[in-house]
Amino acid sequence: MRGLDSADVTDDAAALDLWPAPVARRPVEATVSLPGSKSLTNRALVLAAIAEGPSVVRRALRSRDTLLMATALTALGSRVDTTGEDWRVTPGDLAGPVAVDCGLAGTVMRFVPPVAALATGAVTFDGDPHMRTRPIGQVLTALTMLGVRVDDGGRGALPFAVHGSGAVAGGQVVLDASSSSQFVSALLLAGARYEQGVDVLHDGKPVPSLPHIEMTVAMLREHGVEVDDAEPDRWRVAPGPVAAVDHQIEPDLSNAGPFVALAALSGGSLTVRDWPAHTTQAGDALRGLLEQMGCTVSRDAEGLTVTGPAEGRAGLQGLDADLHDVGELTPVVAALAALASSPSRLRGVAHIRGHETDRLAALAAELGGLGAAVTEHEDGLELRPAPLHGGTFHTYADHRMAHAAVVVGAATEGVLVEDVATTAKTFPDFAGFWSGLLPQDV
Numbered sequence: 001m002r003g004l005d006s007a008d009v010t011d012d013a014a015a016l017d018l019w020p021a022p023v024a025r026r027p028v029e030a031t032v033s034l035p036g037s038k039s040l041t042n043r044a045l046v047l048a049a050i051a052e053g054p055s056v057v058r059r060a061l062r063s064r065d066t067l068l069m070a071t072a073l074t075a076l077g078s079r080v081d082t083t084g085e086d087w088r089v090t091p092g093d094l095a096g097p098v099a100v101d102c103g104l105a106g107t108v109m110r111f112v113p114p115v116a117a118l119a120t121g122a123v124t125f126d127g128d129p130h131m132r133t134r135p136i137g138q139v140l141t142a143l144t145m146l147g148v149r150v151d152d153g154g155r156g157a158l159p160f161a162v163h164g165s166g167a168v169a170g171g172q173v174v175l176d177a178s179s180s181s182q183f184v185s186a187l188l189l190a191g192a193r194y195e196q197g198v199d200v201l202h203d204g205k206p207v208p209s210l211p212h213i214e215m216t217v218a219m220l221r222e223h224g225v226e227v228d229d230a231e232p233d234r235w236r237v238a239p240g241p242v243a244a245v246d247h248q249i250e251p252d253l254s255n256a257g258p259f260v261a262l263a264a265l266s267g268g269s270l271t272v273r274d275w276p277a278h279t280t281q282a283g284d285a286l287r288g289l290l291e292q293m294g295c296t297v298s299r300d301a302e303g304l305t306v307t308g309p310a311e312g313r314a315g316l317q318g319l320d321a322d323l324h325d326v327g328e329l330t331p332v333v334a335a336l337a338a339l340a341s342s343p344s345r346l347r348g349v350a351h352i353r354g355h356e357t358d359r360l361a362a363l364a365a366e367l368g369g370l371g372a373a374v375t376e377h378e379d380g381l382e383l384r385p386a387p388l389h390g391g392t393f394h395t396y397a398d399h400r401m402a403h404a405a406v407v408v409g410a411a412t413e414g415v416l417v418e419d420v421a422t423t424a425k426t427f428p429d430f431a432g433f434w435s436g437l438l439p440q441d442v
Ligand SMILES: O=C(O)C1=C[C@@H](OP(=O)(O)O)[C@@H](O)[C@H](O)C1
Pocket: 038, 039, 040, 106, 107, 179, 180, 181, 182, 185, 208, 209, 212, 327, 328, 351
């Protein structure tokens, strides 16, 4: 048997598309402007497409998920001009036959079918291989209850077709949204255009990611839509027009996770420009989470500044956190917890097994593969301090697994990130941006 030589390593790296994560060799001091929010951009696009007249989505996020949304809405009949930083949307008559590619975007797979129900003709949906396993059945059943013809071959999953007749009766619907808040957001976003509006009742375990439903409700109200969310687990959207409103998209606060983590793990200081004073974005919870881990967090007119513990990584504390409302933050928080000097318990996130990959299994496997002491629970992870070492971090086509990988890699020599380009789902040229913050000495 012969040992590996550098040619073998190079070949393996090329086959798996491995990216050596840059290491933070000194405290990171930086100020960054981050791209716009995926969740805000895709809601703004959907609302613009069913609005009364043209509108502009300013500082739209240009990424795979948002371009898939723009493409879907264009195919359905709107004009979406994505050439500049501000995207102009002109609603048109909604009509099939149309094929929608959802990629791996939950927002496209969940938000577009209730819009397609308003079209005339067949609208078919499919996506990346893993997208066929992500939950959608509750939305399809709800649409059927609201008077829409849906053909999913009994699968309750992609691929499926929505056969619109140009109008939807609407009314009351009961569904179980415990696996994704997007089920509720999807029905609310289009509901005002249904003849009786929509009255959505949740029946099941608690709905995750509630801030995302609050974001939906807030944006609907900005468009002049009447929404009653006074009762828990019930949302009522009155029928009526959707006013055309321009939106200014905030920076993506969930995608700020790996950047503020850099300050935390290196004992440096990083400012995210334009962090909103008030927001419905789940990523705003990073402030409290990082404070729990021993960081100092402050906000001023320039943005949000996170300063890591003065002792650097040694001062980073573990945390016990229920991330049910902010599940998409789990990968980066878990990566930081793996670097902390005391144990952590992350809980309340069973639903993220249905995200871009089974994130709990993937994090346990990949952090564990680098030496982390991690126990996978049904609803979360437990991490205890352990020395980490280099190795390959598989990312499962999941942008946030890549974020976790670069965070661990910034504090650990020799971490190779598989398919870092998967970050394009929500962040253009993430690897270039990240490398720019961590110049390597030659
Ligand atoms: O509505 C949205 O924009 C989102 C809702 C959440 O989904 P789940 O409720 O499925 O967790 C979140 O995790 C996702 O990143 C974006």
